Amino acid sequence: MAQVEEQVSNKQVLAVSHITGDPKQTDMYFHTSTISLQLPPESSDSVLVKNLYLSCDPYMRGSKRTDRKNIFYSFSPDSPIVGYGVCKVLDSKHPDFKKGDLVWGVTTWEEYSIITMTDQLFKVEHSDIPLSYYTGLLGMPGMTAYAGFYEVGVPKKGDYVFISSAFGAVGQLVGQLAKLMGCYVVGSAGSKDKVELLKSKLGFDEAFNYKEEQDLDATLKRYFPEGIDIYFENVGGDMLEAALANMRRRGRIVVAGMISQYNLDEPQGIKNLVNIVFMQIKIEAYIVFDYYHLYPKFLETVLPYIREGKITYAEDIAQGLESGPAALEAMFTGRSAGKQVVLVAQQ
C-alpha cells in the first residue's frame, strides 16, 4: 500500500500515430499518467528525473523518404516525444548520477522521466550559467556549432564566413565563434527582426532576409565580393546552389543540415556541385554525436566568453509543458524569436 501513496501525476505530450514532415500542434496530444518518484530496485543504471526545460530542435521531424537513414526518432505513436532537455535527478541507480544532480541530455516530454539510455546524459557542472542554456548554447546545438566550425570548418583568422539559418540555435554560436576568431561573418535568416538581432545583438558583420532576395547568387556576390571560405550549411537547396557559385579556392562547406530538402518528395538536384572540382572545395556533413568527447574542451572555450559577455544567446522560452506543441510548431515555421525552449518546471 505504501507504494501506491508515492505515485504522483505525470502530464505527458504524446505523438499521434503518424507524423510526416514538420510536426504541427495537432500531431501531439496531452495525457496524464502516474509515476512513482522512486526507481524500482531492479532498474540498474537508470535515472529518474524531473524535467525542467525541454528543447525544440530541427531534427524533430516526422519521417519522409529522405529520412530513411535518419538515426533520430522523436516520435513513436502514443509515446511521449523524445528530445533534449535539462533535468533534475530525483532518484538514480546509475553510479555517475545522484539525487539532486542537474543533468542535460536526451529525455522525454513529460513532467517526470525515467532515463535508461544514460550515455547521452551530461552533468551540469556550471550552474552560474542560465540552466536553459544547456538546451542550446551549452548543449547539443552549441556542441554542433563548435564541432562544425572548428573541427570540420578548420577556420583561419580573416576567413570569409557565411551562415544560413544564422539565428537558429546552432548558427548564433557559429557566428560569434567566427567573429571571435577574426573572421568576416554574414548570416541569412527569415525575418527582418532576426536580421536586425544578428547584427545588433550577435555582432554579425552583415545579415540578410533570404525571403526578400530574388537572386541568392547575386546576394552572396554582394556580401562576398572576394568569395566565401566557409559556408556553414543548415538549409540546402537554392542557398547551397548559390554558395557553391561563390566559394573561394579550398573553401569548406560544413553541413549541419539541409532543412529545405527534408519535406520534398524528391530532393532538389544541385547543379553547381561540379564547381568543387575547379575550386578544390570540401563539403562535409557531420553529426554532433561523433564529437561529444570534445565537450570538456568546448566548455573550456565557451564558458569564459559567456561569463565575460563576449558570447550571448537569444532564447524564446515558452511557459509550461502545455505550450510545448505550439512551441515546436513555431520553431519549424520560423516564428521562434531565438532558440526555442519549453520551461516545464523550476528547480
Next chain:
Amino acid sequence: MAQVEEQVSNKQVLAVSHITGDPKQTDMYFHTSTISLQLPPESSDSVLVKNLYLSCDPYMRGSKRTDRKNIFYSFSPDSPIVGYGVCKVLDSKHPDFKKGDLVWGVTTWEEYSIITMTDQLFKVEHSDIPLSYYTGLLGMPGMTAYAGFYEVGVPKKGDYVFISSAFGAVGQLVGQLAKLMGCYVVGSAGSKDKVELLKSKLGFDEAFNYKEEQDLDATLKRYFPEGIDIYFENVGGDMLEAALANMRRRGRIVVAGMISQYNLDEPQGIKNLVNIVFMQIKIEAYIVFDYYHLYPKFLETVLPYIREGKITYAEDIAQGLESGPAALEAMFTGRSAGKQVVLVAQQ
C-alpha cells in the same frame, strides 16, 4: 654567323584558334620552326630540353562554361600545346638543373622546348624505372592518385573502395594502393578489355563496364552490399548520383574530377547530395599541385612496390610526335589501352 649554324629544325604541334570541349585531331596542326640548342646568355633560370615523352591527360580540354575557373590551359591559338612530359636537359641557366639531366614536368608539344616555368620541373632520380612512367605512374597522375587516396580519402584496412575511370592514369594506381592497404576494390571502366585488365593485371577484386549497366544504383548495390567507404570520383553525373545512394556512414568521396560534366551546357543536378547529411559523408575535391611537397614520400612508398612487381601500370605509347593529336583524341574517346603517352624521341 656561327649562331645560325647552331639552329636545328623543331617540329611542333600547335592548337587552332579555338578549341571547345574534348580536343580532336583536327584541332591541332603541325609546323616546323627552328631553334638554337643553346640558351641565350640572358635567359636566367630557363632550361632548354629535348622532349622524350609527352603525356595525354584528361585536363587537356578546351574551355567551356564550367571551365571558367579552370586553372589549366593547354591550348593557346597557334602555340605549341602545353602539357606534362619527360625531357632531357640540353642547356640550363637554372641552378637546379644541368645538361644531361632527365626531368619531368610541364613542357610543350615540340621536339625541343625552352622551359621558363621551372617550378613544376622535377629531376628524374631513379632511371631504373621506365622513363615513360614519369608521365603517369611516377608523375602528375601518380601523385594525384597518392594524394587523393591517402591524404583526402584517409583509408583504413578493410575499407570498401569504388573507383570510377579505374583504368585511367590515376585510377590504376588508386586501386593498387587500396589493394596493398587491404581494401576491397571495385572499378568501373568503359570497355570489356579494360574491365578484364583491371581484374587480371591490376588485381582489382571486381570491375564492371558502366556502358553495359542499366541501373548504376543497382550495380553498386550488387558489388557493395555493405556500402562504400571511399568513392574515388573521376566522372560525376549519374555515377556520383549512384555512389551517393550507396555510401556508408562517414564515407569519403575523393573528387579528382567529374569528366562527364565538363562538356555539358549545364551541369547535371545531383539529387542525392542530401544523403550526405544522413550518413555524415565528406566530399572533397583537390588538386595535385597542393600536394607536390609529398613527392619524395610518394616515391619512397611507390618505388619499392614497382621494383618488387607489386605495382604495375598499363600504358598505351604512341610512336612519334606525329601521332600526338590522334593519341590525345584517343584518350578522350576512351580508346587508349592504358595511360596514353607519346614517344617523341629516345634519349
